[in-house]
Amino acid sequence: MPIRLSAARLRPRGGRLLVLAGLATVAAVTALPAGSAAAHGFTSTAYATVSAPTEDSVRTELDLEYDLLVVSAAENQEDDDFFEEGMALFETGDEATALEHHPDTVLGYVADRFTVSTAGGRCSSALGGDFVVRQRDGVPYARVLLDHACPDPDAGEYEVRSSLFPDDEGYVTGTTTVVTYELAGRSGSAALEAGNPSFSTAQPWHERMVEFFVLGAEHLLFGIDHVLFLIALIIGSRRLRHIVLAATSFTLAHSVTFLLAALGLVDVPADVVEPVIALSIAVVAAWYLWAAWTRRGEQPERGPVAGRLGLTRGEWLRLGVVFGFGLVHGLGFAGALGIDEPWSWTLLWSLLVFNIGIEVVQLAIIALVFPLLALLRRRTPLVALVTSAAIAAGVTVVALVWFVQRLPGVA
Numbered sequence: 001m002p003i004r005l006s007a008a009r010l011r012p013r014g015g016r017l018l019v020l021a022g023l024a025t026v027a028a029v030t031a032l033p034a035g036s037a038a039a040h041g042f043t044s045t046a047y048a049t050v051s052a053p054t055e056d057s058v059r060t061e062l063d064l065e066y067d068l069l070v071v072s073a074a075e076n077q078e079d080d081d082f083f084e085e086g087m088a089l090f091e092t093g094d095e096a097t098a099l100e101h102h103p104d105t106v107l108g109y110v111a112d113r114f115t116v117s118t119a120g121g122r123c124s125s126a127l128g129g130d131f132v133v134r135q136r137d138g139v140p141y142a143r144v145l146l147d148h149a150c151p152d153p154d155a156g157e158y159e160v161r162s163s164l165f166p167d168d169e170g171y172v173t174g175t176t177t178v179v180t181y182e183l184a185g186r187s188g189s190a191a192l193e194a195g196n197p198s199f200s201t202a203q204p205w206h207e208r209m210v211e212f213f214v215l216g217a218e219h220l221l222f223g224i225d226h227v228l229f230l231i232a233l234i235i236g237s238r239r240l241r242h243i244v245l246a247a248t249s250f251t252l253a254h255s256v257t258f259l260l261a262a263l264g265l266v267d268v269p270a271d272v273v274e275p276v277i278a279l280s281i282a283v284v285a286a287w288y289l290w291a292a293w294t295r296r297g298e299q300p301e302r303g304p305v306a307g308r309l310g311l312t313r314g315e316w317l318r319l320g321v322v323f324g325f326g327l328v329h330g331l332g333f334a335g336a337l338g339i340d341e342p343w344s345w346t347l348l349w350s351l352l353v354f355n356i357g358i359e360v361v362q363l364a365i366i367a368l369v370f371p372l373l374a375l376l377r378r379r380t381p382l383v384a385l386v387t388s389a390a391i392a393a394g395v396t397v398v399a400l401v402w403f404v405q406r407l408p409g410v411a
Contacts, residue, residue: 043172043174048060052184059145060114061145064165066086066142070086071087076112076169079105082098086102096142099144100131106127111146114163121151128146131143135269157184157201157202160198161197164177175194176191178192179199191212209349212357215357217361219358220357225281227365229280229284229325229329230362231391233246235288235391236284237370243366243370246319249322249323250323251359252323253326255330273331278399279403280325281395285392292388292389
């Protein structure tokens with residue numbers, strides 16, 4: 001038979017335990033490395049647009065993180081001068097100069113790591129224009145144009161392969177190359193990673209969609225900030241319908257942002273999006289702490305429901321806040337696919353499948369965590385309170401650290 005604690009006993013003890021749990025987590029997170037502030041870890045996304053401007057030629061527009069390109073190409077081609085000049089010009093607005101001074105180094109690395117082939121063999125690659133460096137996802141990206149001369153261009157099938165910035169270089173833990181293509185009368189998109197480094201234009205469309213589904217699932221599962229946000233939502237939800245409504249609100253919000261970004265109607269810099277994402281995590285987690293503190297000694301989950309859908313006025317307000325922050329998280333999701341340019345219709349279906357992958361993982365986390373938390377609340381309410389408070393306090397502090405570290409100009 002579960003032990004029932006009186007309000008008089010639970011109030012003072014629960015209050016002190018909430019404070020102690022928060023202090024313990026503050027001490028724990030001081031060991032976090034500064035790199036933890038990165039929204040999705042030490043990963044990189046490369047963008048490639050591959051097209052056939054004439055019947056016997058192929059052109060690729062590559063967008064690559066400038067600093068990664070410099071360090072990887074300099075090491076791969078043993079060009080120390082390129083490294084020194086490239087790093088000296090990093091974030092000065094004159095980065096393209098270093099690329100222009102070392103075109104062979106850039107071409108040697110990129111042409112080896114990004115290839116186009118036909119049935120007749122691998123296409124040769126040459127630089128096809130001037131280098132351009134611009135801001136993308138909040139960091140400098142170098143645009144590299146490649147012209148490919150392909151054997152047997154009338155074969156009708158092309159294979160595109162990318163091994164840009166692999167793990168064994170030691171600079172990132174994973175790179176995804178998002179490819180948009182118009183080749184051999186076919187158009188579409190593909191996501192290339194270490195486990196799936198190539199695709200063929202003859203590949204069925206549903207196989208490429210599966211790749212984007214997996215990419216979306218991995219993006220949520222390994223995107224620690226989005227996972228923490230979801231956990232904060234779960235902890236702060238007293239009933240199953242509350243977390244379902246919160247998750248639905250979050251889903252609708254970032255789906256709207258996806259669509260607006262694909263239409264080119266929304267374009268918010270990453271140096272604005274990323275701090276707000278961190279702040280959203282802190283707010284949702286701290287909201288639970290505040291609610292737990294103000295209602296300590298009570299058991300609202302056993303009391304009568306209020307308002308429509310069983311939500312109080314405060315819970316409706318929380319739902320609105322979640323929706324608002326969901327819009328911002330959607331900008332982060334869209335940035336992961338490069339959906340930040342007007343009329344990116346080619347990627348739209350891929351984006352929707354990517355979104356489905358996100359939702360499946362989100363529902364799986366809810367299905368795993370919420371029943372365990374509900375069981376703990378029913379069997380040992382005090383342990384559930386302390387555990388939830390400790391997790392929420394830890395998430396709040398971590399998110400606030402991320403928020404400060406993600407502010408522009410903060411190392």
